Amino acid sequence: MRTSTPAPAPAPAPAPAPRRRLRRLLPTAAVLACAALLSSVTPASAAATTSAATTAAPGAPYTGMGNCPLAAPAMQNPENLQVGCLVSVTKAGKFTLGSTVVPFNSPITLQFGFYWDKSAPEVSFPDGSSANQYTVVPPTGAPLLSAPMVQINIPGIQNYLPGITSVFAQVELAGPVTKFTPLATGEPYPVFQLPIKLHLYNALFGLHCYVGSDSAPLLLRPTTGTTAATPPMTGDPGTLDYLPDPNGHNALAVSETGASLVDNTFPVPGASGCGVLGSLNQIINWTMGLPAAAGKDAVSFQQTDATFVLDTDIADLTAALSDSSAH
Template sequence: MRSKRVSAATAAVTAGILAIFGTPASAQPVATAKPTGIYTGMGNCPLSSPVLADPGNQQVGCVISVTRGGSVTIGSTTVPLTQPITLQFGVYWPASGPTVEFPDGTVANVFSTVPSADGRTLTSSPLQVPIPGLANFLPGVTSAFAQVELAGPITEFVPLATGEPAPVFRLPIKLHLFNALFGLHCYIGSNANPIVLGPTTGTTSPPPPNGPITGDAGVIDLASDPNGFGAFVVSFSGASLVDNSVRVPAANGCGIGGSLDWVINTVFGLPAAAGRNTVVFSQTNTALAVDPSLDDLKQAIAASAH
């Protein structure tokens, strides 16, 4: 009887893993030219977006950002970020666009964003999450897999908020939990009630019991287009973005009809008020290509492609 139970659990875990990672493709996509050099990773920039083509824009651009380390702490549970998280999107700033003034008197543009051309603005791989108080002898049953998913548009993008006590952007996410018992629609947060991150490279001012923590802007570099176009790229290498003022809402959709929501909420202490949670994005490399002309930016990126 015990072997049948283990087999059933293994089958459930396998089904869950297939749901996370997908089944093997029958054919590989045809390779296409990709941007290189200072534009590496910007192949999905939404350069055909009508919003970017608005003649009222003074600046348009493309962003690629990859985080390779850090952690998410909810209450007393910390999950290391052991898999890359990639953000890619377009940006624009009109002539009458918003700005922000920092405490030191400097002013920076606040960009609006456009989702990635392929719809994958945020991509990540599942992370294994221990269940507090439970020995993890069968991953996917005695632990859960969590995948970070976008829960709305990225807003208030301020790339020059480096080292300032202000968010670089507002990033709404939800955590998709996979477990043999939770089903395929178990989340912490939702599109209607997301976890909204406001990470900074400066020093935070969280509510108690959390205390201030400080990020790192990393190494900043500026590169002109190598082929003579008007675009330039600002890069931030090895940055650390932190937020310990984030609120984490309750679970939803876990188990049949949400019957196991209470288990997730009890185990992780949800909903968790601001000041009890911390998100750290470390080893973050970001590149922002900016140009006053969309056509010029298109040509610059195309000229780099191989």
């Protein structure tokens, strides 16, 4: 470099590639709204303090996110590239376990926080696009999964006394939710991995009758695309909308309405712990058609409405949710 000529100012560094990849998955109408989020950082000193979560219920477009774990250490890590919150409600659907079909008669709710750390994990899809994959953080003061107890009729038995001539089933978490990939929408890739177990209740079953366990869960990988099982199932991404923060924060909310998430790639084990010393396990297995190999079981989450919000800074995200509660 010549000393007689002033050195030119260095060109601005390009945005990190993973953030560009995330933006490529969005419709054109949302690109401008996402640009500020994915290419800027809000100084913590200019945002509200993040020492505690918001105290009032957030308003639109963050309705239902009051239990997002904004103060959790994993969310507060300054090396996170992105942070966010999700709430999802499924209004219909069914579970097929072997020869037994369990309908969903009441809403199922998922809620949690998530972050994208400095390792910038992502997945690639067959069409050449890619999306960020996030780590899930359980909500504060609320269950991650809220599912109704459902009643299963026993074949060949008239249900005169529910809980005696029928079986009640409760879906329970069997481990952490992992590999959250919200922008896998419409792709043949799971939106998340959800390990569950089915707690069976009947007057004769005892208190520890389960299908699946923490060590051997039913691992659901629901997708809005097409599953890899035979025969395949195909979901529906529903309608997507992108909602910039109404108060000028960098947070961007993404809503998904009328979606269908499906999976038929998981096996289901036999029952365990049912009756005295497991004496009723085989009867339950015979009645429900268990164990059942992958492809013979299925789950369908219908009429699913979900909203998730993304931000590059936890302080700005906390301020966005707090400010929304005042409007």
